[in-house]
Amino acid sequence: MKKNVLTLAVAGAVAASAQAQMYVNPDNTGEVLIYPFYTADAGNQTYIHVVNTTEYYKAAKVRIHEAENSYEVRDFNLYLSPYDHFSFTIRLDEETGGGMLKTTDNSCTVPRLYDADPELKLDGTVSFDNILYKNAKDANTSFERTLNGYVEIIEMGQFKGAAATDPGYLWKHVKGVPRGCAKVEALWSTGGAWFKEVPQGGGTSAVARTGQLSSWQGGGLYGMGIIVNPEAGAAIGYDAVAIDEFHASVKSDTAGGDLHYYPGDVDPSLQGRDDYTAEKSTVFVRGVQKNYDTSGNTTPTLDAVSSLFMVDSIMNDYVLDSAFAGRTDWVVTFPTKRNYVKNTGTASSRARDPFYQQYEGKEACDPFWYRPYDREEQYPTPDVDKPPFSPYTEDPTYDPKICFEANVLTFTGIDVDPISAIWGTSQGESSKKIHLPMETEYENGWAHISFDWDKLNGTYTGGPSHQLSVAGDNGTEVLQGLPAVGFSVIKFERGTLENNPGVLANYAAAHEHKTSRSSS
Numbered sequence: 318m319k320k321n322v323l324t325l326a327v328a329g330a331v332a333a334s335a336q337a338q339m340y341v342n343p344d345n346t347g348e349v350l351i352y353p354f355y356t357a358d359a360g361n362q363t364y365i366h367v368v369n370t371t372e373y374y375k376a377a378k379v380r381i382h383e384a385e386n387s388y389e390v391r392d393f394n395l396y397l398s399p400y401d402h403f404s405f406t407i408r409l410d411e412e413t414g415g416g417m418l419k420t421t422d423n424s425c426t427v428p429r430l431y432d433a434d435p436e437l438k439l440d441g442t443v444s445f446d447n448i449l450y451k452n453a454k455d456a457n458t459s460f461e462r463t464l465n466g467y468v469e470i471i472e473m474g475q476f477k478g479a480a481a482t483d484p485g486y487l488w489k490h491v492k493g494v495p496r497g498c499a500k501v502e503a504l505w506s507t508g509g510a511w512f513k514e515v516p517q518g519g520g521t522s523a524v525a526r527t528g529q530l531s532s533w534q535g536g537g538l539y540g541m542g543i544i545v546n547p548e549a550g551a552a553i554g555y556d557a558v559a560i561d562e563f564h565a566s567v568k569s570d571t572a573g574g575d576l577h578y579y580p581g582d583v584d585p586s587l588q589g590r591d592d593y594t595a596e597k598s599t600v601f602v603r604g605v606q607k608n609y610d611t612s613g614n615t616t617p618t619l620d621a622v623s624s625l626f627m628v629d630s631i632m633n634d635y636v637l638d639s640a641f642a643g644r645t646d647w648v649v650t651f652p653t654k655r656n657y658v659k660n661t662g663t664a665s666s667r668a669r670d671p672f673y674q675q676y677e678g679k680e681a682c683d684p685f686w687y688r689p690y691d692r693e694e695q696y697p698t699p700d701v702d703k704p705p706f707s708p709y710t711e712d713p714t715y716d717p718k719i720c721f722e723a724n725v726l727t728f729t730g731i732d733v734d735p736i737s738a739i740w741g742t743s744q745g746e747s748s749k750k751i752h753l754p755m756e757t758e759y760e761n762g763w764a765h766i767s768f769d770w771d772k773l774n775g776t777y778t779g780g781p782s783h784q785l786s787v788a789g790d791n792g793t794e795v796l797q798g799l800p801a802v803g804f805s806v807i808k809f810e811r812g813t814l815e816n817n818p819g820v821l822a823n824y825a826a827a828h829e830h831k832t833s834r835s836s837s
Contacts, residue, residue: 337565338597338608341625346370347559349587350540352468353650353803354555354723355381355407357416358461359740362408364543367470367557369397371537373530374478374485376577377470378585379426381407381418381445384465384723385457386676387655390445391418394580395470396425396488396501398478405430405441415460416445425488425498427505427580432498456679467650467723468542471563471585474524474577475534484528505580515579523578523590530573535564544739544806550821555804555829560625565595588656589618598624598787602834609787609794615669616656622800623653623671624787628832629769629798633805635689635728637760642810644738647726647830648803649766654681654722665779671799673782683783683799684716686772689755691762716775719751726751730760738808738825768798769835794836804829 355363369375380392395403403424410417420431420441431441445463478485484504487497504511511525512518540557564575575593576585584590596617598609611620636643658668658681666675674681690696729735731754753764770781785796804827811822
């Protein structure tokens with residue numbers, strides 16, 4: 318199998334470094350997987366898949382975040398045997414009105430989710446929880462808030478599995494069923510070997526290491542998400558973004574259990590663990606390889622992760638063609654935002670760079686610049702006799718704002734009810750839409766969103782934002798923009814076939830965003 322040139326270049330940079338440098342792997346495998354969006358709203362279900370492509374017995378944290386401020390709504394430990402595949406769906410919980418997880422996968426989880434034995438009453442179903450943002454007294458404490466969000470999976474460790482006394486032996490599949498998921502859970506229960514190691518069980522170690530490999534053997538995980546609307550007869554799929562070398566694997570004292578935390582622990586997270594997560598990154602900026610060192614920053618691992626996703630612009634197509642009932646949404650997710658916008662209790666509303674506004678229980682907004690183009694290079698200009706182009710405003714200092722962790726931008730015609738490619742006409746509380754109205758003559762084309770502070774029209778207190786300072790190869794560099802991932806969703810709703818009324822003719826596709834990066 319041939320590796321592409323970019324992969325070889327990144328791998329070479331990592332090998333040459335005295336310390337591990339995390340990078341977004343263009344081959345789509347890694348130690349951290351970020352799924353930019355899930356939804357269980359408006360009849361949708363989201364399928365989440367993760368695959369272990371390696372020969373190693375792996376432990377991973379699966380964490381599900383709601384869209385507004387990345388509060389965890391559910392997480393669990395997942396144990397994958399070599400070449401294992403795990404999947405679950407996120408769907409509507411009709412009892413709470415929020416989201417829920419459903420799986421019939423046999424892979425071991427802690428807490429346990431599923432077992433085919435009906436007497437165990439493990440049907441693979443668990444509801445999402447609103448307790449964290451309810452305790453924080455957020456403005457929106459509804460269960461419906463859990464209907465939309467994003468997912469992250471972080472590899473925690475690798476374990477021995479050849480001998481009957483090895484922990485990995487328990488989660489190895491035999492004829493499609495692991496040998497002992499109950500015994501894996503027992504390792505984390507009162508009196509269990511792993512439980513006794515960590516503080517929750519009276520131990521002194523931050524992580525559980527019994528049965529770990531003597532050296533870290535991370536990577537090789539890939540993931541995908543599929544958003545399905547059965548009634549609409551449409552589905553779209555996307556690949557999870559893969560970060561490799563998140564773990565500082567070249568440290569001399571690293572081992573397979575370095576990030577193996579207690580189930581339900583807030584760790585591991587993208588904020589990292591200074592001992593065993595990388596504080597360097599490799600990024601390509603306008604085709605030039607850049608090596609960044611964030612070890613001197615306040616949050617070194619978090620800033621290293623953010624540096625991977627810092628973009629000053631997002632570009633993609635939109636289609637609103639009335640002849641084909643075209644609909645377009647853009648998903649824009651900021652996977653590290655929550656750790657920058659925490660309310661510090663100070664008089665200032667400014668967040669930590671690169672974000673602008675603190676989260677104060679409702680939203681944390683960042684302005685952006687926006688321009689659509691039709692398919693003939695034209696773009697709208699304000700007319701003195703008409704309102705300025707979208708978003709509609711009479712204020713020339715106005716900038717549209719993006720306010721959540723996982724956002725959906727819906728393109729729509731002017732003076733018409735917005736119709737989302739993902740949610741249809743749903744206007745529920747959980748549907749965090751940003752409407753981008755389009756004039757009729759610009760119903761198809763491409764659009765450009767910029768987070769470059771110099772492009773903004775408004776006046777903002779506290780000086781420039783949307784910048785992240787890092788140590789580069791030739792001194793301090795300032796990365797411009799915001800750390801964003803996502804994709805577009807274009808949908809055509811033709812209803813049923815004219816010559817066969819019983820057959821739906823709806824189509825949808827997802828396309829990864831195109832981006833640009835800059836630094837000074």
